[in-house]
Amino acid sequence: MKVAVLGYGTVGSGVVEVLESHCEVIKKRTGGDVLEVSRILDLRDFPGDSHAAIFTKNFNDILKDDEIKVVAETMGGVNPAYEFTEKLLAAGKSVVTSNKELVAQKGLQLLNTAKEHNTNYLFEASVGGGIPIIRPMAQCLAGNNIEGIAGILNGTTNFILTKMIEENMSFSDALALAQKNGYAEKDPTADIEGHDACRKVCILASLAFGKHVYPSQVQTQGIKDITLQDVAYAASANGVIKLLGQIKYIDENSIAAFVSPAVVFAGSQLASVRDVFNAILVRGDAVGDVCFYGRGAGKLPTASAVVADMVDCAKHIDRRKIFGWGAGDSDYVVDYKQVLPMQFYVRAKMSQSEVLALFSDVKFLSRKGQPSDETAFITDKMTENELMQKLSGKVVYSTIKVAEY
Amino acid sequence: MKVAVLGYGTVGSGVVEVLESHCEVIKKRTGGDVLEVSRILDLRDFPGDSHAAIFTKNFNDILKDDEIKVVAETMGGVNPAYEFTEKLLAAGKSVVTSNKELVAQKGLQLLNTAKEHNTNYLFEASVGGGIPIIRPMAQCLAGNNIEGIAGILNGTTNFILTKMIEENMSFSDALALAQKNGYAEKDPTADIEGHDACRKVCILASLAFGKHVYPSQVQTQGIKDITLQDVAYAASANGVIKLLGQIKYIDENSIAAFVSPAVVFAGSQLASVRDVFNAILVRGDAVGDVCFYGRGAGKLPTASAVVADMVDCAKHIDRRKIFGWGAGDSDYVVDYKQVLPMQFYVRAKMSQSEVLALFSDVKFLSRKGQPSDETAFITDKMTENELMQKLSGKVVYSTIKVAEY
Numbered sequence: 001m002k003v004a005v006l007g008y009g010t011v012g013s014g015v016v017e018v019l020e021s022h023c024e025v026i027k028k029r030t031g032g033d034v035l036e037v038s039r040i041l042d043l044r045d046f047p048g049d050s051h052a053a054i055f056t057k058n059f060n061d062i063l064k065d066d067e068i069k070v071v072a073e074t075m076g077g078v079n080p081a082y083e084f085t086e087k088l089l090a091a092g093k094s095v096v097t098s099n100k101e102l103v104a105q106k107g108l109q110l111l112n113t114a115k116e117h118n119t120n121y122l123f124e125a126s127v128g129g130g131i132p133i134i135r136p137m138a139q140c141l142a143g144n145n146i147e148g149i150a151g152i153l154n155g156t157t158n159f160i161l162t163k164m165i166e167e168n169m170s171f172s173d174a175l176a177l178a179q180k181n182g183y184a185e186k187d188p189t190a191d192i193e194g195h196d197a198c199r200k201v202c203i204l205a206s207l208a209f210g211k212h213v214y215p216s217q218v219q220t221q222g223i224k225d226i227t228l229q230d231v232a233y234a235a236s237a238n239g240v241i242k243l244l245g246q247i248k249y250i251d252e253n254s255i256a257a258f259v260s261p262a263v264v265f266a267g268s269q270l271a272s273v274r275d276v277f278n279a280i281l282v283r284g285d286a287v288g289d290v291c292f293y294g295r296g297a298g299k300l301p302t303a304s305a306v307v308a309d310m311v312d313c314a315k316h317i318d319r320r321k322i323f324g325w326g327a328g329d330s331d332y333v334v335d336y337k338q339v340l341p342m343q344f345y346v347r348a349k350m351s352q353s354e355v356l357a358l359f360s361d362v363k364f365l366s367r368k369g370q371p372s373d374e375t376a377f378i379t380d381k382m383t384e385n386e387l388m389q390k391l392s393g394k395v396v397y398s399t400i401k402v403a404e405y
Numbered sequence: 406m407k408v409a410v411l412g413y414g415t416v417g418s419g420v421v422e423v424l425e426s427h428c429e430v431i432k433k434r435t436g437g438d439v440l441e442v443s444r445i446l447d448l449r450d451f452p453g454d455s456h457a458a459i460f461t462k463n464f465n466d467i468l469k470d471d472e473i474k475v476v477a478e479t480m481g482g483v484n485p486a487y488e489f490t491e492k493l494l495a496a497g498k499s500v501v502t503s504n505k506e507l508v509a510q511k512g513l514q515l516l517n518t519a520k521e522h523n524t525n526y527l528f529e530a531s532v533g534g535g536i537p538i539i540r541p542m543a544q545c546l547a548g549n550n551i552e553g554i555a556g557i558l559n560g561t562t563n564f565i566l567t568k569m570i571e572e573n574m575s576f577s578d579a580l581a582l583a584q585k586n587g588y589a590e591k592d593p594t595a596d597i598e599g600h601d602a603c604r605k606v607c608i609l610a611s612l613a614f615g616k617h618v619y620p621s622q623v624q625t626q627g628i629k630d631i632t633l634q635d636v637a638y639a640a641s642a643n644g645v646i647k648l649l650g651q652i653k654y655i656d657e658n659s660i661a662a663f664v665s666p667a668v669v670f671a672g673s674q675l676a677s678v679r680d681v682f683n684a685i686l687v688r689g690d691a692v693g694d695v696c697f698y699g700r701g702a703g704k705l706p707t708a709s710a711v712v713a714d715m716v717d718c719a720k721h722i723d724r725r726k727i728f729g730w731g732a733g734d735s736d737y738v739v740d741y742k743q744v745l746p747m748q749f750y751v752r753a754k755m756s757q758s759e760v761l762a763l764f765s766d767v768k769f770l771s772r773k774g775q776p777s778d779e780t781a782f783i784t785d786k787m788t789e790n791e792l793m794q795k796l797s798g799k800v801v802y803s804t805i806k807v808a809e810y
Binding site: 014018022025026028029129130131132135136138141142143144145210267269271272274284286287288289290291292293294295298300301303304305306307308311312 | 423427430431433434534535536537540541543546547548549550615672674676677679689691692693694695696697698699700703705706708709710711712713716717
């Protein structure tokens with residue numbers, strides 16, 4: 001079967017490499033079919049690349065080629081990936097993607113287009129890189145009502161936090177190291193501000209509960225305000241600070257979905273996820289907690305997930321996978337600060353007696369070099385709005401959610 | 406769609422419960438179809454059970470009912486489950502199972518029968534209880550050559566080892582507690598001798614490499630010789646002793662597959678798996694290590710995996726999932742003791758200088774109350790046969806493999 005690849009960057013070139021180097025295992029999975037890359041679209045030139053004969057700068061070379069049945073879109077960004085994907089699906093081709101931005105923004109429309117034209121749009125690689133998560137969520141958890149999801153969804157921020165936790169490195173030094181290692185972009189905004197994790201939350205939430213969630217609906221807070229003081233206080237309670245994407249079922253018509261730093265205590269499967277690794281924990285009412293762990297990014301891990309989707313499309317060329325979600329109401333994602341009770345970590349210029357006057361069930365934390373007028377503690381459960389009300393008028397250095405996973 | 410359940414024990418009654426309580430989520434996944442339990446086969450009576458009207462003791466009531474399209478086999482054991490499953494598949498019905506013993510012994514034949522009759526035989530629940538592992542292995546890793554698999558596959562033994570590690574409980578006390586908690590059978594042989602883990606290794610190996618592996622081919626060692634002394638020495642090197650099932654790709658025509666205790670060091674995703682939880686780590690050449698974690702047993706977790714397979718069958722009623730494996734040669738599973746180099750933990754009546762005379766790259770361990778004539782150490786890499794040769798003539802208390810994961 002002929003296939004094509006849109007975008008010959010890190011992931012796209014990885015897809016071509018995996019398709020070529022894994023012929024045998026692919027044949028086993030398709031039942032004999034080889035996936036032959038017959039076209040690669042990229043506006044750039046790649047002098048000396050062995051695929052010179054199949055490069056094209058003209059999208060129509062792929063769109064109009066009836067022999068090409070499956071296309072991997074690894075361009076990234078919404079435009080022109082969206083337009084290209086719409087046209088390919090409308091032409092009856094299957095499309096698979098690693099493009100989380102596109103799925104988070106336009107997944108609903110693209111799945112509808114795929115449905116109309118009886119073809120498939122798959123996106124396993126858009127969350128968790130090479131970790132199988134989309135398909136297990138969609139299929140294997142068909143016997144569960146999903147109660148909540150919590151994930152370490154961004155490898156760059158997890159690398160930075162790991163360096164802060166394990167090597168007492170400052171945020172800015174850890175970021176510089178991440179950039180030096182190629183884990184963070186020159187402009188690291190999308191990672192450290194939580195936008196990348198936010199897109200993945202949208203995809204997971206849409207899939208888990210069947211209604212599209214857009215990035216604008218997900219309150220998102222990054223890690224750049226996390227200090228080594230906070231890291232030290234958390235450590236005194238056997239906790240680590242992680243950037244978590246969280247989704248919580250509330251009722252048939254509403255969920256909570258947000259991205260923020262969170263204190264995770266030892267014993268949680270999420271606590272031991274270090275460096276650039278990702279993990280996604282899914283809580284089902286029958287199965288309990290299941291957790292999926294692995295490399296959330298990188299050329300070959302992500303490419304292997306794209307290729308798995310291409311193999312799946314090749315096997316399902318004559319039928320559609322039931323895999324869609326509908327539109328949600330504008331108030332489908334609630335303001336979690338108002339409705340979701342949770343515990344918080346607080347660091348403030350307060351005395352212990354001031355804290356005890358405000359909070360009933362408090363666990364105090366300590367750190368080396370703690371100033372006499374600084375107090376850090378874990379609260380009992382309350383909404384974030386209630387917390388803010390209690391703390392109003394106080395000098396608060398930081399508040400961080402405590403994870404329930 | 407009408408479905409039936411064979412065996413109304415823990416898992417079978419859980420399947421009925423999940424099917425009834427999860428109508429809505431099942432409808433979403435099937436695209437509108439409900440799975441209605443129309444027959445339950447069990448030779449026992451269940452006075453007062455609300456399903457009185459649909460119980461039967463006659464297998465033919467299910468076999469001959471053309472409206473029943475999908476059957477869950479949750480009887481356990483090879484007979485009569487094998488005969489029943491053969492007949493159901495031959496009649497064109499899909500069968501799903503949690504019966505690892507049957508899949509390990511007869512998976513090849515049953516998959517062939519399913520193929521002949523263009524129907525499906527699925528067994529997600531046979532490994533890892535509710536953890537999605539079979540399907541991610543089969544589908545999502547289509548872009549990888551699998552290099553190795555290591556799993557904590559048995560919850561009972563992991564519970565016992567956790568109590569020994571964390572509470573310094575003796576093996577026999579921990580076993581008694583597991584029995585009291587309902588985690589271990591009155592006759593705990595299948596768990597503590599590793600037979601249960603062995604069956605799961607067979608299924609994972611067959612699936613990963615496409616050739617059936619039988620329990621008799623998998624060298625299996627349980628945990629009953631593990632002592633608190635070994636636990637303490639391992640702890641001094643930040644290690645924990647786990648019962649691991651391991652599979653290693655050697656070449657196109659051979660693999661290693663075995664079950665044994667193994668020292669796992671902190672930092673491994675397998676080290677933090679406590680109590681009755683299971684985890685399966687898969688190492689692919691493109692994706693690196695991915696790990697799947699969750700409850701490996703229990704009524705509702707296992708039932709939810711059975712139900713997910715039933716939903717999958719309902720969606721694929723008109724087509725077969727490509728999912729088979731062939732026969733392996735008799736020498737397909739090699740004698741790992743002869744060919745697979747690994748590190749070992751050794752505890753022996755030897756002096757450090759005697760150890761150093763035999764081994765070149767040794768890490769000595771220590772424990773509280775260590776007798777002056779007892780030495781424990783980690784060796785460099787060698788085959789188990791080489792190790793045994795070196796140690797011949799010595800008083801050796803224990804040797805335990807060191808995991809590479």
